[in-house]
């Protein structure tokens with residue numbers, strides 16, 4: 001069968017899709033990996049032990065379909081009930097499920113993407129996935145996969161969040177959008193948003209607001225209280241970044257039981273693997289270990305901010321485990337290669353809004369020192 005024929009078997013929407021591009025997972029040994037916001041510290045010894053102990057004959061059994069014990073523990077952590085919580089295969093799955101639960105595909109678009117020169121369909125709030133830009137680059141892809149419309153509203157040029165008055169004045173933000181996704185603190189800028197400002201936005205919003213707190217453990221404020229106060233607000237969290245569990249794929253969201261029950265309806269029956277559930281539960285039993293790691297990462301972040309600043313980098317204040325920097329002398333894309341030549345991998349995005357910047361994950365102190373040394377050599 002020819003490739004042309006095979007292409008006709010694929011839904012036109014999927015054929016035209018630009019997929020999400022994850023950060024590189026290099027095969028080359030000895031590279032210092034500061035490109036995907038992974039935690040430089042391993043899971044705690046207790047988590048490793050619990051996970052190892054679970055590798056036995058039980059692997060033949062299906063895991064608990066709703067991650068019940070993990071939801072019980074999370075409910076105790078957040079002062080809510082287990083039916084306020086949905087666990088996903090990473091928070092990426094939670095985001096995808098939210099799009100599928102709350103957003104209607106644009107009629108006719110479920111089967112195809114509009115042609116490049118086609119005027120955009122008039123936005124219908126029920127079909128709208130809305131987010132600020134720059135923020136997590138998965139959001140537009142999730143909207144496209146679902147055949148939804150998207151509304152990308154620019155942040156201020158210093159990446160701060162526009163106030164409610166700004167948003168009303170600019171008339172770009174849709175207060176009736178079916179789903180608004182807000183990364184807080186933001187990625188890739190690292191900028192933290194105040195809970196008061198987020199609350200103001202949530203109160204003005206008619207549709208569902210999902211606050212994506214993937215990096216919140218490195219921030220000075222969190223907005224979990226909003227998910228428990230406002231029925232249309234969800235907060236998503238992940239075990240990937242702060243809890244060193246990217247490999248296990250566990251994320252969750254907290255919100256009103258009616259919204260959570262709706263998301264449960266459409267997820268896969270066994271969406272969270274058993275070892276992931278075990279590892280996440282053991283993590284919650286060992287939180288002081290992780291809180292010490294957060295402090296170490298924040299200390300390294302502050303030191304690196306000063307050291308790169310002294311070398312002429314413009315470093316945006318960060319509330320996350322990465323920093324966004326505008327490097328001096330050479331274009332950011334050249335820096336990417338020059339650092340890679342010195343075995344340091346950072347992230348560069350081609351999006352015009354951030355193409356002059358590099359996003360650098362906060363690694364261990366020795367990795368940060370190696371980065372500074374390489375930066376001095378490049379200059």
Ligand SMILES: Cc1ncc(COP(=O)(O)O)c(C=O)c1O
Pocket residue numbers: 037089090091092093136183187212214237238239240246249250251
């Ligand atoms: C803002 C944001 N949200 C969610 C995620 C997804 O995390 P995970 O699927 O590993 O839980 C990421 C990962 O990079 C992220 O940057």
